[in-house]
Amino acid sequence: MVTGACGGIGAAVVRALADHGVPVAALDVDGGVERLGERFAAPGRAQVRGHLVDVADPAAVEEAVARVEEEQGPVAVAVNVAGTLRPGPVLDYAAADWAAVFAVNSAGVFHVSRAVARRMVPRRTGTIITVSSNAADVARTGMAAYAASKAAATHFTRCLGLELARFGIRCNVVSPGSTDTPMQRELWRGGAGAARAVAGSPSDFRAGIPLGRVADPDDVAAAVLFLASPGARHITMHDLRVDGGATLGS
Numbered sequence: 001m002v003t004g005a006c007g008g009i010g011a012a013v014v015r016a017l018a019d020h021g022v023p024v025a026a027l028d029v030d031g032g033v034e035r036l037g038e039r040f041a042a043p044g045r046a047q048v049r050g051h052l053v054d055v056a057d058p059a060a061v062e063e064a065v066a067r068v069e070e071e072q073g074p075v076a077v078a079v080n081v082a083g084t085l086r087p088g089p090v091l092d093y094a095a096a097d098w099a100a101v102f103a104v105n106s107a108g109v110f111h112v113s114r115a116v117a118r119r120m121v122p123r124r125t126g127t128i129i130t131v132s133s134n135a136a137d138v139a140r141t142g143m144a145a146y147a148a149s150k151a152a153a154t155h156f157t158r159c160l161g162l163e164l165a166r167f168g169i170r171c172n173v174v175s176p177g178s179t180d181t182p183m184q185r186e187l188w189r190g191g192a193g194a195a196r197a198v199a200g201s202p203s204d205f206r207a208g209i210p211l212g213r214v215a216d217p218d219d220v221a222a223a224v225l226f227l228a229s230p231g232a233r234h235i236t237m238h239d240l241r242v243d244g245g246a247t248l249g250s
């Protein structure tokens, strides 16, 4: 099960899983989610089924996860990718924007993880992966609400990993840096785009990207796929950075 499935990273994760023969329940609040099944249909690829849901709504999430399990079987891997970005300096930031960002990026991760974990625990198997952000640990100008909401998502996922370890359920975080998706392109409006992200902005206390490129969504999907695989069977509560060295390994 993958949330935020219509977005750049979510779609790459859906495709990566389906290409590895894993049937996918693709969740998003975007109406386009209903057509994801057709969009991803390809020979040799497992089935993808779209489900319209707002992760900020706990009752809707509960209902969607029940429907997914009824229609597609037990959720073995849940990937929290849904996210929202409302940039702006703190002094001018509206309380409503703060609430909206936390409703998706933090509460959404809680709602989805709780709904799947309740079903994974009796089965004593499952893995949960949260796509957070390298902004969760490194301060950014104009992104306080987003970065704080991601810090909450990251630490929530680690704590959940501790609670669920005794049931054999692993919970990990994948933290991308600047990745070429619609969300990232929002930040590039009117600026120099990718070149500015790669160069960084010392005056904003912002490191550039040492590897010299902005990530493709597939770079993030590869990390998710690894953490979902048996090769990661002894890895839990880990935060895997996929940011080209932007946070200098901190």
Ligand SMILES: NC(=O)c1ccc[n+]([C@@H]2O[C@H](COP(=O)([O-])OP(=O)(O)OC[C@H]3O[C@@H](n4cnc5c(N)ncnc54)[C@H](O)[C@@H]3O)[C@@H](O)[C@H]2O)c1
Residues within 6 Å of the ligand: 003, 004, 005, 006, 007, 008, 009, 010, 027, 028, 029, 030, 053, 054, 055, 056, 080, 081, 082, 083, 084, 104, 108, 131, 132, 133, 134, 175, 176, 177, 178, 179, 180, 181, 182, 183, 184
């Ligand atoms: N692109 C980057 O540079 C970057 C960097 C670090 C972290 N991330 C994180 O990666 C994740 C995916 O981002 P992306 O770049 O693919 O963005 P995106 O904007 O392309 O996709 C986000 C998706 O989440 C969905 N969504 C938003 N609110 C939702 C809700 N309430 N319920 C269900 N779905 C909802 C959107 O409809 C969209 O399809 C996000 O959590 C984002 O914060 C992105």
